[in-house]
Amino acid sequence: MNNFFGMLARMKYINRWGLMRNTITENIAEHSLEVAIIAHALAVIGNTYCGKRMDPEHIAMLGIMHDASEIITGDMPTPIKYYAPEIRDSYKKVERIAAKQLLSEIPEEMQPSYRDILLETENEDWKYVKAADKLSAYIKCIEESNMGNTDFKRAQESIQKALDEMKMEEIHIFIEKFLPSYTMTLDEINKQ
Secondary structure (H helix, E strand, C coil), X not given: CCCHHHHHHHHHHCECCXXXXXXXXXXXXXXXXXXXXXXXXXXHHHHHHCCCCCCHHHHHHHHHHCXXXXXXXXXXXXXXXXXXHHHHHHHHHHHHHXXXXXXXXCCHHHHXXXXXXXXXXXXXXXXXXXXXXXXXXXXXXXXXXXXXXXXXXXXXXXXXXXXXXXXXXXXXXXXXXXXXXXXXXXXXXXXX
16 A cells, blocks of 8 residues: 555644643644744755755755654654653654654655655754754744743743754854744734
8 A cells, every 4th residue: 555645644633732722723734844944944054154065955855754753643742752761762662663654655666765754863964853843843832922822931941941952053043033023923024
């Protein structure tokens, strides 16, 4: 069976932030698009301002697929996923098994093209995706706060700390140059 793309289409049914009161719901399809856009931007920033030689389009594709295993596992809320090292490590194994299952849903001759984008590795490209994932979560917290939802206050503080700990110049440049527009209305953006 070649169910891969049919399964990917189900990303829109997996909601995020399950333990939080949301003013705007978010599914993993929406989240993955935002991560891809931000990851691409971070790679371009790295190339433009930091002397890096990254492949922004490949990194964007990693961003699109970074949560694809959640089609099978569902979205595990961060407080549960990271509650204890044993849970975190076990969940990483479950995610890898799910990613391999997704890979098996592609014709064998196509699998080499998808292996590197479905099976996360510890390399520089995935570092950009992880940074984009955190920035996406940080933006979600800001948006919820702007809607008067205080449930995201602690999450925002925690994510800001995690972003600082990543020590990536690209993150700081993105925050300085592009984050302010996330808090502006369309009218404010159009006046500039």
